[in-house]
Amino acid sequence: MHAHVVLRDRDVDVDLVVGTDECVALVGPNGAGKSSVVEAVAGLLRIDAGGIEVAGRSVDDGHRSVPSHRRRVGLVTQRPELFPDQSVARNVGYGPRAAGTGGREARLRSDRALTAVDALALADRAPATLSGGQAQRVAIARALAADPAVLLLDEPTSALDVEARDDVRAALRIAVAGRPSVIVTHDPIEVVALASRIVVVERGRVVEQGPTARVLGRPTSAFGAAFSGLALVSGTATGRGVLLQGGGELTSRAHTEPPGRVVLAAYHPTAAVVTRDGAGPERTVLGLEPRDGLVRVRAGELVADVTIATASRLGLTRGDLVRIAVEPDELDVYAPAR
Known part of the structure; x- marks a missing residue:
């Protein structure tokens, strides 16, 4: 057809x-x-x-x-x-x-x-x-x-x-x-x-x-990405992962693209770690949403799903500065489709 x-x-x-x-x-x-x-x-x-x-x-x-x-x-x-x-x-x-x-x-x-x-x-x-x-x-x-x-x-x-x-x-x-x-x-x-x-x-x-x-x-x-349940970000390939358009780097072990190339990076939001002063790019919290027993944290272009206990312990509210890292084994970096 x-x-x-x-x-x-x-x-x-x-x-x-x-x-x-x-x-x-x-x-x-x-x-x-x-x-x-x-x-x-x-x-x-x-x-x-x-x-x-x-x-x-x-x-x-x-x-x-x-x-x-x-x-x-x-x-x-x-x-x-x-x-x-x-x-x-x-x-x-x-x-x-x-x-x-x-x-x-x-x-x-x-x-x-x-x-x-x-x-x-x-x-x-x-x-x-x-x-x-x-x-x-x-x-x-x-x-x-x-x-x-x-x-x-x-x-x-x-x-x-x-x-x-x-x-x-x-x-x-x-x-x-x-x-x-x-x-x-x-x-x-x-x-x-x-x-x-x-x-x-x-x-x-x-x-x-x-x-x-x-x-x-x-x-x-x-x-x-949303249909797959993944978070999708774009940036530039580095030797270790991806330099995000909003600044900061995420590292990846599933990464074969040469440095300098425009790439996409995908991860499941549950693989992201949110801290106040830990590793990962710094972003401003734009929104907090309940989602299947978790709390979805939207911070800049990054998304993380954390437990209610974690959100409470961190005292998260809109406008807070947080750092978001993704487990390197859980981040896939690849070239956009041509």
Whole structure:
């Protein structure tokens, strides 16, 4: 699949290529344009320019648009949107029937799709009797039964409770296998489980992309770092680590860049040590935030997660001067993507 989606009124200009058996995670902040891209590929939005090709066939060139039901695109969103007056089996068989498949063949396709997502036992149930996780697995089966050339998943687990998400992720792993797929998600676990590549979108533009392990481990964009749970700073490589733009040096053992080169440095905030007069660059505390039983200290461009006891012992407040060091084994220094 190749989609160059230009939507002028939404200020979106995203070029996205998905391989024949590749699942790509489209991530970014709210309002970045991710769902707009998915809706354009699905035929729910007309593009102003660019072009969309599915299975080698143009479905939108900015002038002529193929209707959504003729694109061979499967779409699963946050809500299952099942037909309430039809059984699970008839919901799943709707796509084949709409395409002109006979009733017997449509039921066979429905059964195969439900089996694939471990939901065949639900075939004769009414949608109103299903749990949220069951209904979403049925929605995935419905998309599969239509034999889509591309599968689009727009935050498919965001409306589910934690327990249901595992079952739905298992169904999604089966659904994306061997077909071009795009998943929009805010869940890093989902990305690791499903995607071989990540595309980061901010303000309607692609700002970073690459293999999942590389983007999560060595992000080059602010959102990529936040999505990975890492702190990201920039500076100049030294013989020992990185000289920060705000002054001061952090040392690193994971460091191969030659001195003088512009570099990025990433670390997990729990690897940072905050003191009043110890080692590390001196910064002014800009904010203190509770975070999963810890206190996040924002000081200049540096971030540290410390225990509540540590924050209390240091008596930290906004405006204080502190020093922040990072364990050398925990700091990765690398060149920005070119």
